[in-house]
Amino acid sequence: MSRNTLSRNTLSRxxxxxxxxxxxxxxxxxxxxxxxxxxxxxxxxxxQALAQNVQLTFTAESESATAGITxxxxxxxxxxxxxxxxxxxxxxxxxxxxxxDGYAVKGPAVKVGGDAEHSVVVRQLPDAKELVFKTLxxxxxxxxxxxxxxxxxxxxxxxxxNEAPVLKLKAAAPGAQSEAPTxxxxxxxxxxxxxxxxxxxxxxxxxxATEKDDxxxxxxxxxxxxxxxxxxxxxxxxxxxxxxxxxxx
Numbered sequence: 479m480s481r482n483t484l485s486r487n488t489l490s491r492x493x494x495x496x497x498x499x500x501x502x503x504x505x506x507x508x509x510x511x512x513x514x515x516x517x518x519x520x521x522x523x524x525x526q527a528l529a530q531n532v533q534l535t536f537t538a539e540s541e542s543a544t545a546g547i548t549x550x551x552x553x554x555x556x557x558x559x560x561x562x563x564x565x566x567x568x569x570x571x572x573x574x575x576x577x578x579d580g581y582a583v584k585g586p587a588v589k590v591g592g593d594a595e596h597s598v599v600v601r602q603l604p605d606a607k608e609l610v611f612k613t614l615x616x617x618x619x620x621x622x623x624x625x626x627x628x629x630x631x632x633x634x635x636x637x638x639x640n641e642a643p644v645l646k647l648k649a650a651a652p653g654a655q656s657e658a659p660t661x662x663x664x665x666x667x668x669x670x671x672x673x674x675x676x677x678x679x680x681x682x683x684x685x686x687a688t689e690k691d692d693x694x695x696x697x698x699x700x701x702x703x704x705x706x707x708x709x710x711x712x713x714x715x716x717x718x719x720x721x722x723x724x725x726x727x
Contacts, residue, residue: 516539516540516541516623517539517625517640517641517643518536518537518538518539518550518613518615518625518642518643519536519537519539519643520534520535520536520609520611520643520644520645521534521535521537521645522534522535522645525603525645525646525647525648526603526647526648526649526650526651527603527604527605527606527607527647527648527649527650527654528602528603528604528605528650528651528654528655528656529602529603529650529651529654530601530602530603530657531599531600531601531602532599532600532602532603533566533597533598533599533600534597534598534599534600534645535595535596535597536550536552536595536596536597536598536611536613536643537593537594537595538550538593538594538595538613538615539593540588540590540591540592540593540594540617541623542590542591542617542619542621543590543591544590544619545587545590545617545618545619545621546587546588546589546590546591546592546617546618547587547588547592547593547594547615547616547617547618548584548585548586548587548588548616548617548618549582549583549584549585549614549615549616550582550583550584550594550596550613550614550615550616551577551580551581551582551613551614551616552580552581552582552583552611552612552613553579553580553611553612553613553626554579554580554581554611555604555606555609555610555611556604557603557604557605557606557609558600558603558604558609560576560577560578560579560580560581561576562600562601562602563576563580563581563598563599563600563601564598564599564601565581565583565596565598566596566597566598566599567596567597568583568585568594568595568596568597569585569586569588569594569595569596570585570586571585571586572584572585572586572596573585574598580611581598583596584616587617587618594615601657602656602657603647604656605650605656606647607646607647608644608645608646608647609644609645609647610628610642610643610644611642611643611644611645612625612626612642613625613626613642613643614626623640624640625640625641625642625643626640626642627640627641627642628641628642629641
């Protein structure tokens with residue numbers, strides 16, 4: 479067997495090995511990227527503008543492989559006041575409490591990797607085409623997923639592009655009217671008690687962005703870019719190997 483034939487066989491084996499290695503790397507990256515596809519979703523069977531006594535169901539998927547979800551902090555969209563929301567159902571042991579701009583449900587951690595689902599009833603939906611519910615998802619280890627981005631407005635500066643849950647609404651029924659908002663509790667003349675220093679749970683999504691959050695995973699878009707880079711690099715190596723082999727013939 480000639481020297482050129484041996485060289486071509488060696489180059490051919492090298493190219494095949496590189497191709498197999500690239501396929502294995504791509505598979506590993508895609509499997510690792512699966513958790514980044516998690517999200518928070520809001521659904522309703524009666525998602526219609528100006529509809530009354532509407533039940534909304536929120537499903538928060540886990541992005542952690544080591545901790546369970548302990549709290550969901552929801553910021554209500556314009557047109558829905560915290561006093562317009564009543565708690566429905568949620569994970570066992572979880573409780574509901576209104577906040578200045580929405581509400582929070584929290585309790586014992588759900589099982590690691592498990593979803594946290596809860597429902598609320600809204601007195602009346604506003605006259606809009608869609609409603610955005612920015613949500614903070616807290617884990618038992620203190621890390622926070624921030625589902626607060628609007629559409630394709632970009633990431634949050636930490637490698638994430640977590641879009642807020644959105645509820646699409648049908649047009650209002652003919653003759654539907656907006657009811658008067660639920661009155662808030664009257665103020666008393668007594669001096670208010672000193673408020674404790676706000677915690678990450680009580681802060682707005684923008685403020686919570688500075689708290690400890692889970693930066694361990696990249697978004698699906700980032701992983702797609704990594705996979706593309708790997709494939710381009712492998713293709714370049716294969717091209718150079720084949721070109722070198724042709725030159726030695």
